[in-house]
């Protein structure tokens with residue numbers, strides 16, 4: 001945290017204005033925000049996106065080859081071929097595709113700053129050894145800077161909701177720091193409160209810390225931020241070697257049950273990696289699976305386990321870009337099996353320490369892997385891929401009544417993607433454009449909860465240069481600390 005600055009009443013009020021929900025935020029947190037001088041988020045106003053191709057992802061709201069989206073006070077008011085809204089600020093959507101913002105359902109924002117060290121082709125400099133070595137040295141300020149770096153890149157790629165999988169929550173102050181970073185960036189998200197890298201397997205989660213964060217940060221269940229837990233693994237971790245297993249925990253089913261029971265007593269959802277032999281049968285025997293559980297990396301499930309996942313309403317998040325880097329022995333992405341079995345599936349980046357945040361590439365790679373593996377047996381449309389990356393992510397995170405589609409009455413989370421750039425022009429089928437051609441630099445405008453956070457491919461409020469510089473400084477200081 002930043003210390004040593006005197007906080008005037010005016011500075012506190014500026015912090016409150018930046019948050020827009022001053023009455024709901026503890027004074028202690030306002031003080032932290034004011035001390036950092038974070039720029040205020042843009043105000044919510046009345047917007048009219050004019051003449052875009054609109055892909056709604058809502059079967060009840062038809063796609064439009066050219067149409068308008070009207071937004072007021074953070075809510076989508078209407079989606080129609082032509083809307084008159086004389087008081088609205090007009091955003092010209094010609095040559096652009098309007099889509100719901102991407103929903104990234106598993107993203108470790110805390111280690112974004114380690115991209116400066118990681119080498120995909122040098123095992124000692126891989127993601128697991130680097131995070132295991134430097135993760136335990138992180139101070140809350142490091143977590144804050146990493147979260148801001150990650151959230152900035154996610155927003156630039158059109159991600160409007162992120163499930164921040166914080167499996168290095170070292171203290172209550174680290175949780176506050178990550179949540180401050182998310183809130184200051186204006187992104188929607190779930191904070192999955194975890195345990196510190198390197199914590200003993202028999203040590204329980206900090207349930208008192210969880211309860212405190214719920215009270216301090218989520219007094220409004222309809223707010224931008226929600227809370228859950230990220231669980232340590234059940235059974236041996238088979239990726240990343242012994243360093244990963246030692247640092248991330250390998251718990252017994254009794255230890256898992258203890259943590260999950262504590263989360264459920266607080267009404268919080270649960271997420272867990274399944275990187276290795278599938279834990280689904282053992283979790284089912286222990287009576288632990290339910291619709292409040294999200295699993296990550298669907299690679300090694302048996303047909304019987306697919307039936308269990310469907311029956312219990314469990315969601316599965318796939319991170320195709322990084323799953324595709326794993327050895328074949330660690331499994332293949334079972335998208336076809338899960339979709340055919342009626343299991344809820346969503347899409348995720350995992351982390352950006354060794355790849356960039358690119359939901360377009362995630363859809364593209366998933367499509368290619370699926371076609372390569374079982375595409376002739378289980379058809380997969382481009383529209384279905386965009387659903388996985390948007391509305392199905394909202395279903396996974398339990399916020400589909402609020403976001404995930406361009407539906408009147410939902411909050412205004414959306415992105416405009418240019419079809420006039422060198423890699424997208426001339427425009428043809430809009431789903432083809434989104435899945436096969438588009439990349440993050442084509443994302444022109446990003447709106448979260450009615451706030452225009454990116455316009456013309458640039459941030460409207462946040463100082464990206466400063467975010468990068470602060471993340472870089474933090475990473476280099478951690479390397480010095482680690483010697």
Ligand SMILES: [Zn+2]
Nearest residue numbers: 106108273350
């Ligand atoms: Zn992960």
